[in-house]
Amino acid sequence: MRRIGTRLATLALLGVTAAASGGLLGARPAAAHAQLVGSDPRADSTVTRQLDQITLTFNELVRGNFSTVVVTGPDGARHGTGQPRAVDKQVHLPVEPVRSGGYRVAYRVVSADGHPIQGQFRFTVTLPPGEEPAPAVGNTDAADVASPVAAAPEDAGSGTGRWWAGAAGLGAVGVTAGFLLVRRQRRVPDR
Template identity: 45%
Template sequence: MRLRSTIGGVLAAAVLVLFVPGPAWAHSTLLRTDPADGATVSTPLTAVALTFNEPVKQQFSTIVVTGADGKSYVDGKPHAVDRTLSQAVRPLPAGAVTVAWRTVSADGHPIEGRFAFTNSAAAAPSTDAQAPPTPGPTTQAPTTQAAAPTPAAAAGDGSSGLPWAVAGGVVVVVLAGGAVLWRRRSGAGRSG
């Protein structure tokens, strides 16, 4: 009788460990963006910024800033400081601007999203033939065709499975030990 209650307690503890995730396994959450989603910007921007509830992994982060003309205006790679991920941009054309982002939480889980704002600031003349400014404001809706960037390195990270593997190993060892103990006791009861 005592053995059954012990095994039942061990199984209940294993269920709690496996199915009640702790706060360390929570994914990062986007708290705010600068510019805000749906905002109209009247001064020239040099960067966009995303602030999360916890730090994210810079090496697996990608931000794509697309103007109304469908061209990318990113300048370099994203930069993370504390909980803020920022992306420098070249002078933006007037009109709708879409920002698609992808990053990796501290727990190793990839997260992504997008937001849009309207640029009403006059773009400075650009010598870059790749991104000429679009003349005049446009009423085109934010582009939804641009696929969210996917960092290849994030796919092989795998760090989010480690807690589950450890917990699963503990459960297997505990169950095997309980089975051996039960067999010994039931064998001793039959021979005596």
């Protein structure tokens, strides 16, 4: 009779563990993190004037510390000068004179709740003849071209992968605990 109770308790423990890990697997983090809502220049736009800065606008406050913005030009060189500066919901990065061609802006900022947000977009510069700046020299070091943002899906910042990893870990611990409990009960002789 005692064995039946022990087995029922073990099965109940396994059921609770499975339900808890299943709940975590199905749960999604709240989408209350900052999101990019605009930029100057706009994504996929064509600019016909010289730029002095790139501005990213978010729907919530962002932290200035740990923010990274990289502007890569058609020559593979970085065009940002200095550090990004966050003011309320905007991040500003000064840029050196740009030449005509395609540019990529990659960013990684931290929202007010501490969640990192990352993404990228492109824009094109088409300057009138005579407004092209002289080409920059010595700014194409391979280390400078590396982006702070790996090519990632649009919702890479959602944290879904961490939820899956946590739930899988919890499930593995629960299954292991249940297995060890059943195994231990088999070793204890009935009295």
